[in-house]
Amino acid sequence: MNTLLDNIGLLVTNDPSVGAGLTGEIADAAVLVDGDVIRWVGHSADSPDADTRIDLERRCVIPGFVDSHSHLIFAGDRTAEFTARMSGQAYSAGGIRTTVAATRAASDDELRRRAKDLVAEMRRHGTTTVEIKSGYGLDVTNEARSLRIARELTTETTYIGAHVVPPEYADNPDGYVDLVCGEMLDACAPHAKWIDVFCDRGAFDADQARTVLQAGMRRGLMPRLHANQLEPGPGVQLAVEVDAASADHCTHLSDADIDALAGSATVATLLPGAEFSTRAAYPDARRLIDAGATVALATDCNPGSSYTSSIPFCIAIAVRDMRMTPAEAVWAATAGGARALRRDDVGVLRVGANADLVAVNAPSYVHLAYRPGVQLIGTIR
Numbered sequence: 001m002n003t004l005l006d007n008i009g010l011l012v013t014n015d016p017s018v019g020a021g022l023t024g025e026i027a028d029a030a031v032l033v034d035g036d037v038i039r040w041v042g043h044s045a046d047s048p049d050a051d052t053r054i055d056l057e058r059r060c061v062i063p064g065f066v067d068s069h070s071h072l073i074f075a076g077d078r079t080a081e082f083t084a085r086m087s088g089q090a091y092s093a094g095g096i097r098t099t100v101a102a103t104r105a106a107s108d109d110e111l112r113r114r115a116k117d118l119v120a121e122m123r124r125h126g127t128t129t130v131e132i133k134s135g136y137g138l139d140v141t142n143e144a145r146s147l148r149i150a151r152e153l154t155t156e157t158t159y160i161g162a163h164v165v166p167p168e169y170a171d172n173p174d175g176y177v178d179l180v181c182g183e184m185l186d187a188c189a190p191h192a193k194w195i196d197v198f199c200d201r202g203a204f205d206a207d208q209a210r211t212v213l214q215a216g217m218r219r220g221l222m223p224r225l226h227a228n229q230l231e232p233g234p235g236v237q238l239a240v241e242v243d244a245a246s247a248d249h250c251t252h253l254s255d256a257d258i259d260a261l262a263g264s265a266t267v268a269t270l271l272p273g274a275e276f277s278t279r280a281a282y283p284d285a286r287r288l289i290d291a292g293a294t295v296a297l298a299t300d301c302n303p304g305s306s307y308t309s310s311i312p313f314c315i316a317i318a319v320r321d322m323r324m325t326p327a328e329a330v331w332a333a334t335a336g337g338a339r340a341l342r343r344d345d346v347g348v349l350r351v352g353a354n355a356d357l358v359a360v361n362a363p364s365y366v367h368l369a370y371r372p373g374v375q376l377i378g379t380i381r
Contacts, residue, residue, distance in 0.1 A: 001034075001051040001052065002032055002033060002034040002039060002050050002051050002052075003032070003033050003034075003050060003051065003052045003053070003054060004030055004031070004032050004033075004047055004048075004050035004052070004053045004054070005030060005031045005032075005033060005054050005056055005061065005357065005381075006030045006044055006047060006053050006054065006055055006056065007030070007044060007055045007056050007057060007058060008026075008028075008029040008030060008031070008044070008056045008058070008059065008060070008061045009027070009028070009056075009058035009059055009060055009363050009364075010025060010026075010027055010029070010060045010061075010363065010364055010365070011025065011026045011027075011029035011030075011031065011041070011060075011061050011349065012024065012025055012060070012061065012062040012063065012330060012334075012349070012365055013025070013026065013041060013063075013348065013349040013350060014063060014331060014334055014335040014347060014348040014349065014350075015041075015348055015349070015350045018041055018042070018350065021327060022327050022328065022331055023327050023330060023331055023365075026041070026042065026043065028043055028044050028045070029041070029042065029043060029044060029061070030042065030043070030044045030047040031061070031349060031355075031357065032047070032048055032050055033355040033357075033381070035355075036354060036355050037352065037353070037354065037355055038349060038350065038351055038352065038353050038354075038355050039351060040351065041349055041350060041351060056359055056379075058363065059359045059360060059361060059362070059363070059378065060359070060360040060362055060363060060364050060365050060367075061349075061357050061358065061359050061360070062126075062330060062334065062357075062358050062360060062365055063128075063334040063335070063346070063347050063348055063349050063356060063357065063358070064126060064127065064128025064129065064334070064346070064347075064356035064357065064358050064380065065125070065126045065127040065128065065129075065311040065333050065334060065337065065358070066127070066128070066129040066130075066296075066333070066334055066335075066336075066337030066338045066340075066341065066343070066346055066347045067122060067127045067129070067130045067131065067298050067299050067301070067311060067337060068131045068156075068246065068267075068269055068296055068298045068337040068338075068340040068341050069131060069133075069246075069248050069269055069271060069298035069299070069300050069340075070118075070122075070130055070131060070132055070133065070298065070299055070300065070301040070302070071132075071133050071135060071136065071300070071301065071302035071303075072114070072115040072118045072119065072130075072132045072150070072153075072301060072302075073103070073111055073114075073115050073132065073133075073134060073136060073137075073146040073147075073149055073150055074099050074102070074103050074111070074114065074136045074302070074303050075099070075102040075103045075105065075106035075110055075111060075114065075136075076098070076099055076101075076102025076103070076106075076303065077303050077307075078095060078098055078099065078303050078304045081095050081098065081304060082277065082307075085277075085278060085279065086279075091230075091278035091280065091305060095304045095305075096135075096136070096163055096164045096304060097164065097166065097167060098304075099136045099302075099303055099304060100136050100137070100138050100166060103136040103137055103142060103146070104137065104139070104142050108145060108149065111145075111146070111149055112149050112152070115132070115149060115150065115153060116153065118301060118309055119153050119154075121309040122299075122301070122309045122310075122311075123380060124375075124377065124380075125309060125310040125311055125312055125313075125377055126311060126312065126358040126377040126380060127309075127311055128346070128354075128356035128358070128380065129154075129156065129337070129338070129341070129343070129346045129347070129356065130153070130154050130156065131154065131156035131157075131158060131194070131298075131341060132150040132153060132154050132156065132157055132158070133150075133157075133158040133159075133160045133196060134146035134147050134150065134157075134158070134159055134160055134161065134188065134192075135160035135161070135163035135196075135198075136163070137161075138161065138163065138164070138166040139166065139184070140179070140183050140184045140187050141187075143159065143161050143184055143187065143188050144184075144187040144188050144191065147159060147188050147191035147192050148191050150191070151191050155193065156193060156194070156341055157191060157192050157193055157194070158192060158193070158194035158195065158196045158224065159185070159188040159189070159191075159192035159194065159195050159196070159216065159221065160195070160196040160197065160198070160226075161179075161180040161184045161185070161188065161212075162177070162180050162196075162197040162198065162203075162204050162208070162209065162212045163198050163203070164198065164202065164203050165203075165204075173204075173208070174208070177204070177208050177211055177212060180212055180215075181211060181212055181215035181216075182215075185215055185216060185219060189216070189219045189220070189221060192221055193221065193222065194221055194222050194223070194224050194245070195212070195213060195215075195216030195217070195221040195222070195223055195224070196223075196224045196225060196226060196248075197209040197212045197213060197225055197226065198226040199225055199226060199227055199233065199234065199235035199238060200226060200227070200228070200229050200230045200231070200233060200235060200249075201230045201231050201233070202230070203226070205234075206233075206234035206235070206238050209225065209235070209238055210238060210241075210242070213225070213238075213242050213244075214242070217242070222245060222342070223239070223242050223243070223244040223245070224239075224244050224245050224246045224247075224248065224340075225238060225239040225242075225244050225246070225247050225248065226248050226249055227239055227247040227248065227249060227250060228247070228249060228250055228251055228252045228253060228257065229249035229251050229252075229274070230251075230252075231252055232252045232253075232254060233252070235247060236250060236253060236257040236260060236261060236268075237256070237257065237260055239266050240260045240261065240263075240264045240266050243264070243265065243266065244266050245265075245266065245267065245339075245340055245341065245342050246266060246267040246268070246269040246296065246340040247261065247266055247267070247268055247269070248269040248271060248298070248300075249269075249270070249271055249274065249283070249300075250268045250269070250270060250283050250288070251275065251280065251281065251282070251283045253283070253284070253287070253288075258287055258288060258291045258293060259291065261288065261291075261293040261294075262288075262291040262292040262293040265294075267293075267294045267295070267296050267336065267339050267340040268283075268288050268293050268294065268295050268296070269295075269296040269297070269298055269336075269337075269340050270283050270285055270288075270295060270296065270297055270298075270318070270322065270332070271297075271298055271299070271300035271306060271314075272297070272314050272317040272318055272321070272322060273299050273300050273301070273306035273307075273308045273313065273314055273317070274300050274305045274306040275317075276306070276308075276317055277305055277306050277307065277308075278305050282317070282321045282322050283322060284322070284323070285318060285322040285323060285324045285328075285332075286322070286323035286324070289324070289328060294336060294339055295324075295328070295332045295336055296332050296333070296336035296337045296339065296340040297311065297314050297315065297318055297329060297332040297333040297336065297337070298311075298314070298333075298337060298340070299311060299313075299314055311333045312368045312372075312376065312377065313372070313373070314333065315329040315330060315333055315368045315369055316368065316369045316372035316373075318332070318369075319369035320369065320372075326365060326366040326368070326369050326370075327365075329368075329369065330365045330368065334347040334348070335347040335348055355381055356381065357379075357380075357381045358377060358378075358379070358380050358381075359377075359378040359379040359380075360376050360377065360378065361376045361377070361378045362376050
C-alpha cells in the first residue's frame with residue numbers, strides 16, 4: 001500500500017535536478033512512498049493517486065539526518081572531566097582511558113541498553129541513519145563485543161581499536177599496534193564495515209595509523225580517520241592518501257590540507273559538539289566549502305568530548321560559529337553525512353531512495369538554527 005505525504009510547505013530533496021538550489025527545494029510539495037522506498041517527488045498539484053494520504057499541514061520536510069560519526073558503546077560518564085575543563089583544564093586524548101575502564105567492567109546488557117537509549121534519543125532529534133564505533137574496549141574481547149552490540153543497531157559499524165594506547169601497553173605502543181592489526185582485527189572484522197584510527201597528539205602517529213588502516217583494508221574494511229582535532233598534523237593527508245571516506249574533526253587545517261580534501265573523494269566531517277564541549281576553536285567550514293571540499297556534520301556523540309545526540313544542535317553551531325549557511329548546514333547533516341558513509345540511498349529524497357523523511361514543526365529548515373535548543377522535529381518516517 002502506498003502513501004502520499006501531501007501539503008508539504010517546503011520540501012528539501014538534496015536533488016538539484018528536481019528542486020532549487022543546493023538542497024533541491026520544492027515549495028507546495030508532495031512525496032509518494034511505497035513501503036520503505038520513495039516512488040515519486042514533486043509539486044502537490046501534480047501528485048499521483050495513492051492508497052492513503054497524510055496531510056503535512058504546510059510543514060517543512062527534510063531527509064532524515066545521517067550521523068556519520070558516533071561512539072555509543074560505552075559505560076560510565078566523565079562529568080568530573082567536563083567540570084574540570086569548564087574550569088580551565090585542557091582537553092587531551094588521554095581521558096578516553098577513563099571510559100575504557102568503565103566499559104570493560106560493564107555487562108553486555110548495560111552497554112546494549114545505553115546504546116539503544118542513545119539511538120532512540122538521536123531518532124527523536126531526526127537522525128535516521130547512524131554510524132557507531134567501538135574504541136572503548138581496547139582489548140580483543142571488549143572491542144569485539146562492542147561491535148557485536150553496535151551491529152544490532154546499525155549496519156554502519158566502525159572498528160577503532162586504535163583509539164588510544166591502553167594503560168597495559170603504555171610502554172609498548174608498537175606492540176599494541178601489532179595487536180590491533182592482528183588478533184583484535186581477526187575478532188572484530190566480521191562485525192565491522194569500517195576501520196578508523198585516531199591520528200593525533202596523544203594517540204597514534206602517521207606511520208602507526210597507516211599500518212592499522214592498511215591492515216583493515218586488506219581484510220575488506222573501508223577506511224575513515226580521526227584527523228587534525230587537537231593540533232595540525234598528518235591525519236588529513238593520510239586520509240586522502242588511502243582514499244578514506246572521511247577525515248573527521250578537521251579542526252586544524254593547513255592550506256595544503258584543504259587543497260587535498262577539495263581534490264579528493266574524502267569528506268571533511270566536522271564535529272562542532274566537540275569544540276563546544278572542550279572550548280576549542282571551531283573548524284573553518286567556510287574555507288573548506290569555498291575551496292570545493294565536501295563537508296559533513298555529525299554529533300561525535302561520546303561521553304568525554306561531545307555528549308550530545310542532537311544534529312539540530314550541531315546545525316545551530318555550524319551556522320552561528322562555523323560560517324555555514326542554513327542550507328549548507330542541513331545539506332552537510334543529510335547528504336554530506338551520506339557521502340561520508342559512501343551511501344546514495346539516504347540523505348536525499350528522490351525516487352528509489354529510502355523513505356527516511358523528517359517533518360520540521362516550522363515552515364522552513366532555517367528554524368533549526370533560528371530557534372536553537374527548541375525541539376522542532378515532528379513526524380519521523
